[in-house]
Amino acid sequence: MAREYGFDYELITYRWPTWLHKQTEKQRIIWAYKILFLDVIFPLSLEKVIFVDADQVVRADMGELYDMDIKGRPLAYTPFCDNNKEMDGYRFWRQGFWRDHLQGKPYHIRFVITFQIVSALYVVDLVKFRETAAGDHLRDLPNYAQHRVPIFSLPQEWLWCESWCGNATKSKAKTIDLCNNPMTKEPKLQGARRIVHEWTDLDFEARKFTAKILGDEMDNPEALASSEKSVNDGSLEDLESKAEL
Structure with missing residues (x-):
């Protein structure tokens, strides 16, 4: 790194x-x-x-x-x-x-x-x-x-x-x-996608780098990034609905 x-x-x-x-x-x-x-x-x-x-x-x-x-x-x-x-x-x-x-x-x-x-x-x-x-x-x-x-x-x-x-x-x-919210107790990663618009790109870059170091292949990284971007653009209610599905 x-x-x-x-x-x-x-x-x-x-x-x-x-x-x-x-x-x-x-x-x-x-x-x-x-x-x-x-x-x-x-x-x-x-x-x-x-x-x-x-x-x-x-x-x-x-x-x-x-x-x-x-x-x-x-x-x-x-x-x-x-x-x-x-x-x-x-x-x-x-x-x-x-x-x-x-x-x-x-x-x-x-x-x-x-x-x-x-x-x-x-x-x-x-x-x-x-x-x-x-x-x-x-x-x-x-x-x-x-x-x-x-x-x-x-x-x-x-x-x-x-x-x-x-x-x-x-x-x-x-x-x-990404501090804890004592009122909602929302998980940090869920909050990150909702609060920080650049989080998806940062997370994707970190995962790509980790895969490179470990010699692993990321399954269809473009599709993964697109999917996460869609989730990132959604509301908290959308996230909860996707989690239930």
Whole structure:
């Protein structure tokens, strides 16, 4: 893949510290590595990193995000959207403990049940992160710890999610996150075909590349692409009808 698309990559490893509560689920271990050990897993020569989820559809030049002035903050996240009023009942950070703790600070997208640390897209200034010993504080929760480790709020268009943002701002989205919808619980792949118009082409390209690497033959790829394009152009109701058939 690196040869095909012209990029370089390196692998890193870091042993889970004995003094930190051990996670047993592999997925949660991966989530934790994305934020808890940023001060130790990367070489000192690396000054900045951008994390992007695998299910994130990027529609802009990431160089713009890399070069953005984040005002000396070690972390930059996108706050949760607030213009999809149907989801107001699910915005737990506007009440109780989180409302009192944040004291007007934004709650940044997005959370996971145990750590509440993982975002689909965020920027880390590793120089500032190390200077301020942010890693020592972030063994706690980033949204909880932002009084000690300040977070720069990225412009909203850098992380659009249908569940929280609604369709009014979709045209300005620079990245689209296939986030879970707690109201509909729609499967991600079904949502991808409905929400992201270029998803069919991206998925088809990925499947062609995988088949090429494995030496497999794709059965009638043109017909498959045409069929998926038709599904992509349909409504959610159409998708449900096809699934029943």
